[in-house]
Amino acid sequence: MLTVRQPWAWAIAAGYKTIENRTWTTSHCGELGIHAGIRWDDDREDAVRFVRDTARALGHTLPHTMKDAWPLTSSGYVLAVVDLVGICDVSLHRPDISCGCGPWAIPGQAHWRLESPRVLDKPLAAKGQLQLWELDFTLEGQQFTAAEIIDTIHHALQNKEIHAIEGLLKLLAVRDPAAAQDVMDTLHLGIVLGRLNDTAKGITS
Ligand SMILES: [Zn+2]
Incomplete structure (x- = not known):
């Protein structure tokens, strides 16, 4: 599992955002659960605006309100499973070089390439963690x-x-x-x- 603050978790689960920016990399490849952290991005309004503008520019049709995007906008839940297909670390070492990872990529960070989001029928309540973590299904909602x-x-x-x-x-x-x-x-x-x-x-x- 990877804990991502909202609204970025929503953007990934909905299939808009295909790059996750991190200051670290992993050798993990393949299925990765996307867990929405319990706290939203500190710059909530700016982040929502960025998601909307960028997703629309890429040709996605977005719901009218954040409420319509429920439950993908909820906090404290595993929302979806994606495929981590690779990590671009060019910009992590050379922020001045354009790596071509697109509008979601932040210069100076590693760009985790995510594909094929599968939204869970029922989001799983869980407490987030730093780095990658394993979900203990027996503890669902009890953490x-x-x-x-x-x-x-x-x-x-x-x-x-x-x-x-x-x-x-x-x-x-x-x-x-x-x-x-x-x-x-x-x-x-x-x-x-x-x-x-x-x-x-x-x-x-
Ligand atoms: Zn890149």
Whole structure:
């Protein structure tokens, strides 16, 4: 498995992005699981815009909204299996040389060439790791602590990733049903307070 932050994992699983940029290489060749990291790219908006612009320029038709791309835009799941067919390390050693790996390739990095993405029927919840890692299927969804899931829900809320929260709540419900209920109560309270706030604004303006 390779953990990739969103929206790049989506771009790979959907077949738009055929190069993965890494500062390291591997001798592994062949099947490679694409795991969406629990955190999104730090420059989320720029990254989404880059994926959309580059994929469209390559002739792909994209869904209208990120929600339509669900579940490929979810975090904390293995989304797809691809074939790692080779790695171009030209630019890793000589960033000044154009290696011809195309618009997804970042100069100065190794370019992992990915082909034939197969999206999983049911994404597998898993915690990401650095470097390549093996998925233990017996631990599916059990690797996160409740605190880690709650932390991620808060992160998703801050980033207005509302569609990511449902899956995280399901995961939390398996791990710690009482904590899941608490979070749902808090979310509900937040929605009610938000409405009251909007109403108050309407009255005062
Ligand atoms: Zn290259």
